[in-house]
Amino acid sequence: MNVAKRNIGLTFDGARCNFRIWAPQATKVQLAIKDKANIDLSRKDYGYWEASHITSIKETDLYWLKIDGKQLPDPASVLQPEGVHGPSQAINLNEKPSSDNWQNIPLKDxxxxxxHTGTFSEGGDFEGVAEKLDHLIELGITAIELMPVAAFAGERxxxxxxxxxxxxxxxYGGPKALQKLVALCHSKGLAVILDVVYNHFGxxxxxxxxxxxxxTDKYKTPWGKAVNFDDRGSHGVREYIIENAIMWFRDFHIDALRLDAVHAIKDNSASHILQEISKHTDLLSKQTGKPYYLIAECDLNDPRYISPVEQNGLGMHGQxxxxxxxxxxxxxxxxKQGYYLDFAGISHLGKAYQDAYVYTGMYSKERDNFFGxxxxxxxxxxxxxxxxxHDHVGNRMLGERSSTLYSFEMQKLLAAAILTAPFVPMLFMGEEWAETNPxxxxxxxxxxxxxxxxxNGxxxxxxxxxxxxxxxxPKAEDTxxxxxxxxxxxxxxxxxxxxQYYKQLIALRKQYTMLQTADLDTVKAYVFQAENSLMIERKCADENKSILCLLNxxxxxxxxSI
Amino acid sequence: MNVAKRNIGLTFDGARCNFRIWAPQATKVQLAIKDKANIDLSRKDYGYWEASHITSIKETDLYWLKIDGKQLPDPASVLQPEGVHGPSQAINLNEKPSSDNWQNIPLKDxxxxxxHTGTFSEGGDFEGVAEKLDHLIELGITAIELMPVAAFAGERxxxxxxxxxxxxxxxYGGPKALQKLVALCHSKGLAVILDVVYNHFGxxxxxxxxxxxxxTDKYKTPWGKAVNFDDRGSHGVREYIIENAIMWFRDFHIDALRLDAVHAIKDNSASHILQEISKHTDLLSKQTGKPYYLIAECDLNDPRYISPVEQNGLGMHGQxxxxxxxxxxxxxxxxKQGYYLDFAGISHLGKAYQDAYVYTGMYSKERDNFFGxxxxxxxxxxxxxxxxxHDHVGNRMLGERSSTLYSFEMQKLLAAAILTAPFVPMLFMGEEWAETNPxxxxxxxxxxxxxxxxxNGxxxxxxxxxxxxxxxxPKAEDTxxxxxxxxxxxxxxxxxxxxQYYKQLIALRKQYTMLQTADLDTVKAYVFQAENSLMIERKCADENKSILCLLNxxxxxxxxSI
Known part of the structure; x- marks a missing residue:
């Protein structure tokens, strides 16, 4: 797969277009452009259908795919102006604001x-996000993470x-507005992470x-049939997903992907789909000279996910x-209920500071297994x-943030615990001013x-x-x-x-290397059970110095007593 | 888990017994010994039930387990004298013939x-196998591989x-006869491989x-529900399987396990069950000072299975x-039909000589995927x-061996192809004399x-x-x-x-290091398409010599022409 160019869907090449789509079971595939003649696609190897040098499609044209006469949106559509059931729109992704001077920032920083684009600003779109970037810069943020922006049914x-x-x-504004937002972020020194979902479809x-x-029905997932990454014909699905990951980096200049629930991606083939995404991302990195990061949401406490592909790892940079x-x-x-049942408070928190994972092979009651x-x-x-x-807030029935659950002082302690951690800290929009809306x-x-x-669910x-x-x-607009x-x-x-407190904490973190991400060997946690307090010692890797963080x-x- | 002793089922300790079984959902578990008083087991952590220092059980006693009153065979029974639905029998595995001087032989040799124990000899049992060992020694065999011997329904x-x-x-003769057979094999210089099935139950x-x-119904297998290696409560299943693998080495002095269809073992936990089997096997090896080998049947062309655990491999020694x-x-x-559809003959055979796998990422029609x-x-x-x-012969409708499918000369060629390969060669019983029975x-x-x-199937x-x-x-005794x-x-x-031909081929292999297992770098295959012939060059790793094998x-x- 050539990562330098778009391999699926509609691709502009100057004033002309190419089109390629995978439809292995179809006997006839056509591009049906609104108010223009249908274009027959030719069948190629491995179930792909193609047309080259199309001159009749212009930007903003609406089109459908006809699969054996059935009119469907393009699976690789980049814009659905009338929603997910409607026609796709021809968009030239090549014409985008330049980000050439942007080099990403090290993941450690x-x-x-x-x-969430829809609720972050009053406007609820990418423009709304753009207007608030200076607030984030003032706060000290170095990367925004957009919850998924892939087209879904409805407006919310x-x-x-x-x-x-x-x-x-x-x-949210569609592809052009996203390209514009990313360029603006880069011009302000902000990296952009995008949340992508490869484990299920809506x-x-x-x-x-x-x-x-x-x-495939080889595997069961909480959301029904699993995405087919290793069963018959999965090659087309794999190319679709790899192409998607690469598109964000190549065509939108996204800096990092957050891959949703990768533990629900089932793949027992010799090359795991995450390894393939990693390899193709590295390839693009070599071509552009910029690093791109892959950060997985993973619920397995399995460091193989974040190990290099050369060591049989799955090649994610982080999790x-x-x-x-x-x-x-x-x-x-x-x-202590639900997923909190397994957690003992400060002793486990101390372990997490030192080892990242709490469960590293111990028995978990909630899972009824020795875990991790x-x-x-x-x-x-x-x-x-x-x-x-978003999960821990939104999966509560009333969507309460920490601001309505904890005292003002406790909220500050939570912020300090995160912002002095040897890990990459993440805030959820609004927590920096103790937003009270759910x-x-x-x-x-x-x-x-x-x-x-x-x-009912x-x-x-x-x-x-x-x-x-x-x-x-959940359906009410008011919600x-x-x-x-x-x-x-x-x-x-x-x-x-x-x-101001958040701002100062972030400034402090930026000031002292010892408060930033670190080798876990340099972190020592002291648990004071009776005092319900924790002392985190952060040693300087080179010198004989350390910083103590006291969390009461x-x-x-x-x-x-030390 | 202590690999030095039996952890599940009935264990003799001198004249006394200990018993331990996993039954997490039970509220009462008893040992019901024939003609003796029931023994109540005590519930321990993680769903185990135990009794120690039992004096009322003697060797050969028949017993049941009573799970909340329901009478069942012991899941860790070592002998079912009246079949799989009947009572279990108390057997002291500690009293076994010594194999102390036996050191296994290197896997490369x-x-x-x-x-198949039932059809190899007229007697159809371990004693029948024992009687024929000298024939195998004369042939030059260094290891016998027993098809699975775990208790199944019926006699065949x-x-x-x-x-x-x-x-x-x-x-087949039960555990004592197997221990005796293994000791006899060792005394004659033969290693013993046992085929074990961990991917499904009968x-x-x-x-x-x-x-x-x-x-678990998380995964679908060709044989129904998958064995639970990573779902809730799988810890007990994992211990059961690890203990089983270790039992063969520790209590039966088996030298290697052949693990059936490991591609059907689904485990997405941080420690794959095969890694656990590998780690525990290594532990036992350290204690006994003898190597034990794990050889997987695997249909994935994924070298991770045969890579060391330290490199995120699954720790199998071979496949x-x-x-x-x-x-x-x-x-x-x-x-070219069925699973032969994907194979091109000598060009693919040449590839297999050099790379072991034929499909190393190419498109496979039969699988409709890029494979391996x-x-x-x-x-x-x-x-x-x-x-x-056994599979390729027995899965033919009429169970034909090569002897009834190919000319005498072609059979010899097939033998030569295997016995001069840089891999571990394996014969199927009887092929050395061109057995014609199916x-x-x-x-x-x-x-x-x-x-x-x-x-019907x-x-x-x-x-x-x-x-x-x-x-x-299949049910007819005549079959x-x-x-x-x-x-x-x-x-x-x-x-x-x-x-005689087989005997000489094996002797030749033993005589020339260059005909034995080798670094794949030292093997070069030359394909002569028009002549339907193959030349395999086997280089000597140290010197500037080589052997040529010509297969017409x-x-x-x-x-x-070279």
Whole structure:
């Protein structure tokens, strides 16, 4: 696969277009351009269909694919102006703002800000994000992380129901607006991480099964049939996903991908799809001379995911560590239920500071298994930590942020725990001013049965965990609107105070190398059980110096003897 | 886990016994010894039940396990004298013939003879095997490989329907007879490989689901629910399987395990079950000072399986290479259908000689995928090759061996191809004298519906591949009896001739280092397409010498220009 150019879908080459799509079971494939003559595609090897030097398609033309007469959106569409069920739109991705002077920043220096485009700003789109970048710069952030932007059904969604992974959600502004936002970020010194979902497709608007064997029943996932990465015909699915990962780097100048729930990607072939993504990303890196990073969400405590491909690793540069969050929240007083059940508070938090993973082979009650493996030998920059993210906030029935769960002082402690960690710290939008609006679960499917199923699913989920009250209606526009950040809060003394605190913490981190990502050997945690306190010693790798971080999770002043 | 002693089931300690079993869902577990009082087991951590210092059980006592009143065979039983549905028998595995002077032989020197205990000798048991060992010694064999001996329903089975992996099939002679056979082999300089099945359990007599979550529906296998190696509660299943692997080495002095179809073992946990088996085997090796080998049957062309655990490999020492067989058989004139479809004959055979795998990332029509990965850097001793084995013979409708499919001269060529290969060669019982009896598929289930299902399955399988005639009835005793070797053939001139030929080939291999397993770098294959011939150059690693093996698959004399 040539990573230098777009290999799937519609590609502009000057005024002409090429088109290539995988539809192995089809007997006739056509491009149906609105108000123009259909173009027959020719069948090529391995189930691909192609047309070259097309002159009749102009930018912004609407088109469909006709698979044996059936009219469908292009699986590699980059824009669906009328939604996921509508026609695709011809967009020239080659004409983009230059980012040539941008060299990315080292992963070890990432300070990440996770944001949801729809609720981050009042406008709810990429332009809205652009307007707020100076706030993030002032805060000290070095990388923004966009929750998924792939086209989903309706206007409102967290992004994990995307069905067209190449299409940029129209209500966010589409591909051109994303290219513009990335260029603006780079001009301000900000890296951009994009959240991508390769483990499942959303429940509405997914037409991929009409094109080929995108799914397999070899494996069961929480979201139904697994994506086919190793069963018959998976070669086309693999190329589709590799091409997608490369597109973000090549055509959008994205700096890093956050790969959603890679533990749900099942692949027992000799070359795991993550290894292939890693190899192709390295190839592109060599061509452009810029580093690109792959950060996996992974729930397996298996360091193989973040080991190099040459060592039979899966080649991810980094991963999220939910266990750090769980231990931290229990230390902060979170009731031990659900996924907190396994966590002991400060002793586990101490372990997480030293070893990244808490469970490294011990018995986990929640999993009823001996779980995980030591990540010894890996660097702190390979682990992203947070005191809250979209999942932990939004998967609560009422979407409460830390701001409404913990005292002001405890919120500051949580921030300090993250921002002095030897890992890559990540904030969730608004936490820097203790935003009090919730971040709720919202969807905007058009299929009434599906909407009802989602509603019932939420109800049952919280009935099972005995939470009082009722889950807000995920389909209601109000649920979405209530989840928007309230930027006006920043003008209030308390919130401004919190913002200044975050700002100073980040400045402190930037000032002292010893507070940044580090070799885990240089981190020592001292647990003071009786005092519910933790002392983290951060040694300087070269000199005989160290910094001590004292974290007092109790409600009173403590005296610690060293 | 302490590998030095038996951790599951009944263990003798002098005149007393200990018992330990995993039954996490049970509320009461008892040992019910025939004609004696029941013994209550105590619940321990992680769902185990134990009793120590039991004095009432004597060797040969019959016993049941009572799980909440339900009477079941012991999952770790070593003998089922009345079959898989009957009681277990108390056997002291500690009293065994000594093998202390035996040090195993290097894997690189293995010349394997695969045999099925039930059909190898007239007696159809371990004693029958013992009587024929001198024949194998004369032939030059260095290791016998026993098809699975774990207890299965009925008296006749290939062994892949085993349901009690610790129990040695009673009709073969049980555990004591196996210990005796292994000791005899060692005294004659023969290593013993045992075929073990960890990817599924047989369809009749499997009571494991009564004890714990041995199965998961996370993965689909050709044989129904997958064995649970990574889902909730899999820790007990993992210990059960690891303990089983170790038992063969520790208590039976088996030298190597052949692990059946490891591609069907699905495990996405941080420590793959094969890695755990490998680590525990290494531990035992350190304690006894003897090497033990793990040889996997694997259909993935993924060298990770045979890479060390320290390099994120799965720690198998070797694997079978079916592709060598397929390429060889197509070179010999096998019609290109079924799994032969993908193979081009001598060009692919040449590749297999050099690279072990044929498919190293190329497109496979049969799999509709780009398949496999190069095994570069691995040693020839990691690959077992054969021109026929139980599967390729027995999965033909009429169970024909090469002897009834190929000319006498072609049979000799096939033998030479295997016995001069840089890999570990394996013969299938009887091929050394061109045995003409078939090796058919046979079972002896007692459940009539199951028997009918197996019959229909065989019929449909061959109907689908358009084979003429009818599949012999797998349940008929005659089908089993017809599959027995006819040792009298050895007295006939033609068969004696073939035996001498094999004997001389093996002697030749032993005489010249250059004909033995080797670094794949030292092997060069020259393909003569027009002459349907292959020249294999085997270089001496140290000196500037080589041996040429000329393989002429055409029906006439050929002149090859070097």
């Amino acid at each position: 990432y300070i990440i800000y996770e944001l 969604n967290w992004g994990y129901d995307g069905v067209l992974p190449f299409a940029i959600q129209a209500s 429940p509405e608007g997914n037409y991929l099964h009409e094109f080929g064997p995108y799914f 999220w560590v939910d266990e750090f969050h769980h231990a931290l929240r229990v230390a902060a007083g979170e009731p 493996k030591s990540a010894q030998g890996h660097h702190g920059s390979q682990f992203t930590v947070f005191s809250q993210n 971040f709720l679960y919202f969807i905007d499917h058009s299929d009434p049965d599906l909407v009802e199923a989602v509603r 939420r109800r049952e989920e919280f009935a099972a965990s005995h939470v009082d009250g009722q889950a807000p209606d 979405f609107n209530r989840s928007k950040l309230n930027w006006k809060l920043l003008q209030q003394a308390k919130n401004a105070n919190m913002f 999770f109790s409600s009173s002043v403590q005296q610690l | 293995y010349i394997i003879y695969e045999l 089975n290939w062994g892949y329907d085993g349901v009690l992996p610790f129990a040695i099939q009673a009709s 369809p009749e007599g499997n009571y494991l689901h009564e004890f714990g979550p041995y199965f 079978w290479v079916d592709e060598f067989h397929h390429a060889l058989r197509v070179a010999a004139g096998e019609p 990965k190069s095994a570069q850097g691995h040693h020839g001793s990691q690959f077992t090759v054969f021109s026929q084995n 090796f058919l598929y046979f079972i002896d289930h007692s459940d009539p519906d199951l028997v009918e299902a197996v019959r 065989r019929r449909e399988e061959f109907a689908a591949s358009h084979v003429d005639g009818q599949a012999p009835d 089993f009896n017809r599959s027995k070797l006819n040792w009298k053939l050895l007295q006939q001139a033609k068969n004696a001739n073939m035996f 698959f055409s029906s006439s004399v050929q002149q090859l």
